Amino acid sequence: MALFADISKRDISFLESEFLTYLLMRFFIGDNSVNINGSDFFYIPVKNIVFSNENTGEKVSIETETIDTCKELYTALKNAKSVSLLQLQLKNETMSIDICLKNAPLRITKVGAPKSIAEDYVDKIIERKLYVRTVFDFYDIMIKDFVNIRISNEWFDFLKNFKNFLKTV
């Protein structure tokens, strides 16, 4: 019998919902800005958030137009449920892109971009391709931030900050 588990076969899928929860927590503690290729963006969770409790399999779907004041949302977070679906808007001064992120496996399942302003066919493709790239750049930056904080002691400070925030609502 092996004394140690094979690390390469460890199930680390919990990190996916932790990542989505991390995005939501960052929003609530006011750290929702991100610089993408020199341009300042921020993100806002919108409309639909699905929480799940991996131990019990319980799922809670919350649809709201007012994320900031939604009591059910805070209750779900206080009950240690983690996010399995997160809809958000990625915005800057000139554009707003709708994104839906899901776990198991972690993926971007929906992207709604602004109407193209280009008239020429090639320009339109280039513009819309840029939106796709912006979404994945955002995703990569957030994953990088998440990994860097998740493997350090900052993670515990981050969780403490968020728990303190939850006590105030």
Next chain:
Amino acid sequence: MGLYSGSLTFFRLFYDENITYSLSEISENLLEYSFDRFYDSSRPVNYGFVPLNYPDYADFTSSEILFDNAYVFSVRIDEKKINKKYFDIKFQEMKKEFLEQNKKDFLSKSDKEFIKNALTNKMFAETLPNTSLVEIIWEMDERQVFVSNIASKSFEAVVHLFRVAFDLNLYRDSLIESARKNISEHYKIDDLKNVTPANF
């Protein structure tokens, strides 16, 4: 729908091979593995490359593929399905006809196989396909490919075409793969694999 208008939902695939192609090489390979080149009406599944603005542009000779820093095109997938009940009825009819025409009392195993293959080919040739187009954005500098559909049939077709046409082995994006691509310190990925679930 897709890159020209509608939803911009794309999924990302990566590859590790350090291979670069020129625009002319890519055009040649897209043409060589284009849908029309390999189309066979008797096959249940046909797939191949087509231009992004297909079918307005039917082939790659007059269509743009380089948009800014990325190569953009599509994969057409035609899939035919035969209704099993209908097939069974036709199979029985053909067996009877075969016996009468060949003045036989019974069918050997090879007779049955022959009839079955003939019927399958005939029905695939007569059946209309379900056609889908998967849009592809290939960013060679980043070794990544965005695809508009990642359902298993589409994924398999795209992976196969990239392997045979460009010698590239595509694989799916994941949290760990994204981290691996964006974080140069490998120990961080190892550390991440060792963390225990957080207690929110």
